[in-house]
Amino acid sequence: MSVEQQRRSFIGLAFGAVAAAGGAISLVAVKKTWDPLPSVKAAGFTTVDLSPMKDGEMRQVEWRKKPIFILKKDASMAPNDARDVVVGDARYTVVIGLCTHLGCIPEYKISKQTFICACHAGEFNTDGINTFGPPPRPLEIPPFKIDGTKLVLGETSPEYEKLAGKA
Numbered sequence: 001m002s003v004e005q006q007r008r009s010f011i012g013l014a015f016g017a018v019a020a021a022g023g024a025i026s027l028v029a030v031k032k033t034w035d036p037l038p039s040v041k042a043a044g045f046t047t048v049d050l051s052p053m054k055d056g057e058m059r060q061v062e063w064r065k066k067p068i069f070i071l072k073k074d075a076s077m078a079p080n081d082a083r084d085v086v087v088g089d090a091r092y093t094v095v096i097g098l099c100t101h102l103g104c105i106p107e108y109k110i111s112k113q114t115f116i117c118a119c120h121a122g123e124f125n126t127d128g129i130n131t132f133g134p135p136p137r138p139l140e141i142p143p144f145k146i147d148g149t150k151l152v153l154g155e156t157s158p159e160y161e162k163l164a165g166k167a
């Protein structure tokens, strides 16, 4: 093989390697765009064990980057069959913690048993129902499933469909 032939052969190999690497990178990009990995899908669920919660306790968890309020109702809070998540004898308010006015995160004031939105003084009761100020509707109930004493956020169920008025 002449020196010129060797040079051409080397250039050809180099181009081939670059093209192959570029193709592989493109394929990975396409897969990421069109075919989310299983771990991403699994990340769409948040599971919370409700059993350690005390009566009247409010917890905030995150689901799909949204705050979720979970309030375990105590005896002073009236049952609400249209909004309560019932697990055994216990009732919970489970709502997305974004104000239905302009999306601020309300704060739960335990002394007033009220979710108060500092942005424009909107208020929601312990059922997550708007009771004062500009919020036009109750806090939204996220899709959920009950699995024993665990709340699985991000999965629908007949219980959720009933509360969401879709049954």
Ligand code: FES
Pocket (backbone or CB within 6 Å): 099, 100, 101, 102, 103, 104, 117, 118, 119, 120, 121, 122, 133, 134, 135
């Ligand atoms: S954003 Fe909550 S009252 Fe306006």
